[in-house]
Amino acid sequence: MSAPAAILEVEKLKVSFGGLKAVNDVSFSVRRGSVTSVIGPNGAGKSTLFNLICGAIAPDGGRVRLNGNDVTGWPPNRIARAGLARSFQITNLFFDLTVEENLRLAAQALEPGGKLLQPKRRSERANAKVRELLERFELSHKARELAGYLSHGEQRRLEIAVALAGEPELLLLDEPTQGMSHGDTADTSRMIRELARDITILLIEHDIELVMGLSHWVVVMHQGQKLSEGPPEQVRADPAVRRAYLGEA
Amino acid sequence: MTEAIEYLQFVLAPQMLNGLTIGVAVVLVALGLSIIFGLLDVVNMAHGEFYALGAFVSMSLYGLGVSFWLALVLVPLIVLPIGYLIERGLIQRVYQHDQRHVLTLLLTVGLSIIMEDAFHLIYGPNTMRPENPLPGSTEILGVIVPNYRLFLLAVGAATIVATWLVIYRTRLGAMIRAAAFDKHMTASLGVPVLRVYAGTFAFGVALAGFAGVLLAPIYSVFPTMGHDFVLLAFTAVIVGGIGSFYGAVIAGLLLAQIQAISSLYISPHWSDPLLFAIMVAVLVVRPQGLFNWMGRS
């Protein structure tokens, strides 16, 4: 039984806050192994969309399917265990714990429940994962440092590393280059391209150049609705998209 | 039919009236608590002790020959500066800290311990009971009502209305509400925010102290009276919604009624667990209470 081609399917998803339709009848699917980006002006509803997909908020209507399974309304921890991980736009680490501990917590999901009550060193798979991630994200020298003391760029890297620690199939990255310097942004872009070899990535980004260079597929949102979708060049040329972005930096 | 009317007249109505008078006092205490919590973000675990303080101070005043009527006026005036100084001198010291909610709660826990022990020290462990200043009773619609309870009801209701007027119809009230909503903005408008906070706290605990004087002839005065009573007030605040004026009023009256009427059918020892169960039920079903912030539902 092979895995469905679409790892994520979003169907007529909608949610309102008060009178505001934050996400309004949005449908699209994410192909396994691709890098899909969600772009749109401020207030378009991108982060709310992410929150709906990962279970942080429950939709008023519509469905979310992960690997063919209906995960609509599932709590975030259940969806995480089903293979979806996300990083946050505003760094959301365990600031008063060490870098190592941040990663170890996330990697613990790889271990069976019984390991919870055994000493930490027995969770070998998780520990190995931590070592791997520390190296890959160049954070080994900061392993014992408290996450709150890292530089902004290092924190953003750790943010993504933590999301990866649970070996997800689908990774939601919420503005990973937020606040980064140009150099860091280029590094991050390279890293995302590398990650995309193993897992599927759904990305929210403001940096249009980054998006165009990285993505196989782009979804454009505007005022809570899906405005357009397609390969990057097609979306870029779409007059409706240009209109929505008029005046945007 | 006559049995039903007699039941109404001699059993239910007096009990409901009891509930109403106690309810009014509960509202006074709950209002203070809700105002302090809603406007200052301070969980005043010592609120019951301020209620007790009012009662104890009134006892001292009676000992000095002061009349009940004068004491009613003097006690809040005495409690106000005490509350102001405590807020300004102690509680405000932790306002800058980002964990101020816990810290203020812990501070008031310490304060309640100090105050309770102080009562013990100054007044001894025994229960005291002031004389009923308004003995006798009146008959209203065939129901016999003790005069003091009528008085309590009238004074309590008047105080609640006065409090509402102050908060919603005066400039001072507007300042308090503004400071609660956005401290920095209000400060930049020239409002002395810290003093407003201290004053609000003082006002809240003075309400509690006032209730203490009013209820002393009914419930007696003893060092742990604060703990006993404050749970009911906390329940009213939580059920009504923290920071909600109307919530505190409605929940306070409602809960006191439930307590009064239920005591007709079940042993009064069970009324506390019953009220607590109600509070828990409300928290489960509607965690923000019946009403929201400052009366908006």
Next chain:
Amino acid sequence: MRPANPAVSAAAPARARRRLGVRHLAVAFPVLSLVFAGIGAALGETFYLRLATEALILAGLAISVDILLGYTGLLSLGQALYFGLGAYTAAFLLGQGAVGFWGALLASLALATPVALLAGLVAIRSKGVYFILITFGLAQVAAKAVYNTRELGGSDGLVGVPVLQADFGLFRVDLGSPVAFFLLMLALIMGLYAGLNYLMHTPFGRTLVAIRSNEHRVRFLGFDPWRYKLAAYVVAANVAALCGALYPMLRGFVSPELLYFKMSADAVITVILGGVGTLIGPIYGSVALVGLRTVLGSWTEHYHMIIGALFMLAVIFMPRGFAGLFDRSEGDPAQDEGEGT
């Protein structure tokens, strides 16, 4: 651009310093206690040994508070509920002659777990201050219920708990001997310390700490915070009940005061003064509190005022290590909302 979390800057150096000291303190305590016991035995002393045993029993209550406060980030102002539950269960059964030492302990635990599950189910759903108030209310209501129940001795409590023999198979401990009881209690407390310390360093315990640090994020790592908090709550309740059961064995009686707010508040105070999240700190704190009570108590009946004042000063001048206790924004999806994305 998000600056380093201020809660880290304040707590981190203190915590790092503390980690070094904690290990030393943890070793020093049993050593010092054994010395104390030795001296006491040699002098044929009873009063101070019994007082010290009581301090150790109360230390159990303090540890129970620390599991919740220092590790899970939950402030319970009603842990005395379980202490009293354990005490009354033991006193009642022992007074009837229905059980012996082990039976009393087991009965207390058997009662504490379901009560904690029920209470936890209700309390843990509530955030921040509501949890605190519910735990407070639970203990108050229970205290009043016990006070009003004649079968439980009403306001006088239960008396007539016999002096026990604790049968360990290979040997017997005569609880009537002050030294013996003290040593037993010391072993129990150090055992609890060791066990809980181990637990808090397992992935389970580390998840609790993570919940305290950032409950919101924990969910996205695949953990259900609610289950962990409930587990911690039940563990804490059992610790409190276990130590509570030993109280009547020492004092010979129980009274409703064991459930009063003062009891819960004192435990919280010892945890905060002793060191939140260290487990050994609260043990020292309890000893200090009982010591202070004895010393001050010989001068004045009103030592509680002084303790309350010391506590307030501690809160004002040492407000560190309180990170995450009162997270109002937990689980708020708006937290990861950007500037209008």
